[in-house]
Amino acid sequence: MVKKEKEFRPENRNLQLPEVNDFVVEFRKYRTELTKKFLDRKPWIPKDENKVTAFIPGTIQKVYVKDGDQVKEGEPMMVLEAMKMKNTIFASREGEILKIHVREGDAVAKNKVLIELKPD
């Protein structure tokens, strides 16, 4: 049996003292603490149309093309297996393959760059 020591008060807990920072809302600078979630938020990166990325984590099952190949719009380039589904990755436009970043059998994380097309 654990004995009750003192009345429960959340602020009695030793929390790390967070830093006070500048924080701007509508042109005014406030002094405030920032949360971990806020600091860890992902910065916005505009989509690079020349890079084909993994829309889901999985395994590269087949690669049909190689560096320097010319592909036509709608041509299958590779197969990404995820959640027991084989997803064929098609070329979204006509162009030249600049570089293939993965090999058959590779496990890839979500958003990993798979293929880079030569910019138009």
Next chain:
Amino acid sequence: MASTKKVRELQQRKEQIQLGGGEKAIQKQVAMGKMTARERIIQIVDEGSFNEYDLFVEHDARDFGMERKILHGDGVITGTGTIGGKPVCIFAQDFTVAGGSLGSMHARKITKIMDHSLKMRMPLIGINDSGGARIQEGVNSLAGYGEIFFRNTLASGVIPQISVILGPCAGGAVYSPALTDFVFVVDNISKMFITGPEVIKTVLGEDISMEELGGARVHSELTGNAHFFAESEAECFDQIKKLLSYIPWSNISLQEKKEVKDPQKQYDINKIVPADKRLPYDVRDVIRAVSDDSEFLEIQELWAANIVIGFGRIDGRTVGFVANQPKVLAGVLDVDSSDKSARFIRYCDAFNIPIVTLVDLPGYLPGVDQEHAGVIRHGAKVLYAYSEATVPKITVILRKAYGGGYIAMNSRHLRADFVFAWPDAEVAVMGPEGAANIIFRKEISEASDPDKVRKEKVKEYIDKFANPYVAAAKGFIDAVIEPRETRRSLKHALEVSGSKQIGMPRKKHGVPPF
């Protein structure tokens, strides 16, 4: 009179079943730093008040050799007891019996006690410590979960439902706690997730521990699934008792009036809020400066800390406090803080607890991540919850109330009953810097010294609009009060709203932006 022999037989049967999974399994449970299911119940309810039912229930599984297995109590203890002298229903899954796995009879014991709590209008406390569905019972287990979820939903808003996670709670099992009002977790003991680390590793190749995936801290700080975080089971039980001291026993039970004590001297309401609107302070000190004996039970303290929610008492009766927290992210509204406050407002409304809103916010959190996370949809929850609530709703504007944030924080326009403002309050369409930049764009850009002109124009705007009197002139604020009058004004407002009656248009139910 029963024969001594029969009484002895009963005692023996009980003793054996009450051992749960037996000495070895109990030792294992203790080695994991956990109490047994029975110890937990005994510690939560008043001494000697626990009455157990369905002790002799046995499972009816006939496959995979289950017919030869005896599972004491089918892995769950159910019964009634009292807390603070008032009745509660309680169940505790017993991890020492087949890992607390849920089979059909196990589920039936739980649904039976749930039915009791709803019928008798008393709180339900569920202690979760289970490996999940009992695979040998197949679809019968799933049926069991479904019946529990259904009852959680029926009872929602009628009786308080409390979930205590004291072990694993994985897969479908997590949805019962998620449907209840308050989820309690304990560091290093609670683990909640839909798919576990093994599946995630196999399917997605992501390597993560149970603790990192769904430990007590994760759910208290990151996901918001948990409402109370404790470092030990004993602390957790104290939190449960404390919570129950504040909330009504059902949606039809009247609020009890407790002894009234003045706030403690250390919380001097004149000295908490800095006049400089850019400087932070802890809004919980303001809450303590107006609540009886400076008592405040904070809910979801570690998640979305830019808004503070919880229970306190004014004049002996429970109120729900909702307050922007300038100490964290300057008190902005965002996806999480909207979610957090909206749900709390609905809880208060369902159980007839008046809501006191303390306002001091610069607006909404700017950012692509917020917009893409649906801050429109989530922010709308606050508007919906306040508009829909028919309990007494009182607002005190402490400093800043700008733009959409002003409207959302229980403004007159959402049918607040009383809106007070301190003399330092600024009620305006946006902060002075932003407003001056737009209104005087031309003057500023065409000036030889734009910075100087901008400063002048900001000052002009502040002098004219950064006060409570523009809104008070329209009747949007009922009274401008001195900080030291706050508690008295709240007391009075609550007193006169005691018999509040307002109608809503007839409907089955609304369609909130869930």
